[in-house]
Amino acid sequence: MLPTPCCNDVGKQALMASAIEIILTNDLRELVQVHAAAQQLLRAHAIVGTAAYIVDLTLEEILTNTIRHGYQDAERHQIVVCVSVLDGIIELHFVDDGREFDPTAAVPVDLSVPLEQRRVGGLGLHLVRELTGAVRYERRGRENHLWVSIAAG
């Protein structure tokens, strides 16, 4: 089942908004195009530096997580990412039809453990929560919807 388009949300029609919708499959090799498209939009809005880096990191961590862990079959699935810029806020909206997963409810990573006990699992979501402004999740029917907001400056 294809995820619904995500750049039609009410509020995205504001005059100063700019948005792109990127459709990819659950193939890690497609991340390169996602990064390139997002960075092109940000450059058009003169958004570079740390804000652009955090967008890049969020895309990498969320999409890698979805592609590697979101599906229990070997089928091809579509994932939709909407990147929008409005009033100094970059918003990323991810839509997938994978298994239900709320990143905001993931168990926090314990950074106090010694090196021998440090694991990578959950670290990507931890970085997204630490480095971005707001993260919101909804399950809509058979789709996961995740919004991440990042300050542009």
Added chain:
Amino acid sequence: MQITVIRADDSVTHLALSGRLDVQGVNAVKDQFTFQATARHRATLVDLAQVSFMASLGIGMLLEAARALRHRGVKMVLLAPTADVRKTLESAGVQQVIPIAATADAADALLQ
């Protein structure tokens, strides 16, 4: 993502990484990095000055090598990450288990 061996002598292994440590970058270099960093059982300096991007999988690669070296009683130090990469490492608490140095002299001191 590329690895360059800057120095490999009796006292230290100095490796330089360049490019993106994202899922593609890690897949490309992980085995080689792990071998270069750990096979000689020497204190290891990982130069990150030319690493433009660090994802959690990249951090995992560094942690794994540091663990292997710690098991052998030797240290790893990360050198000169960019501000954004350093922020990523610190947000992941890496500096608590792998020292991060801004300069080569500071790194040498940490490796002693």
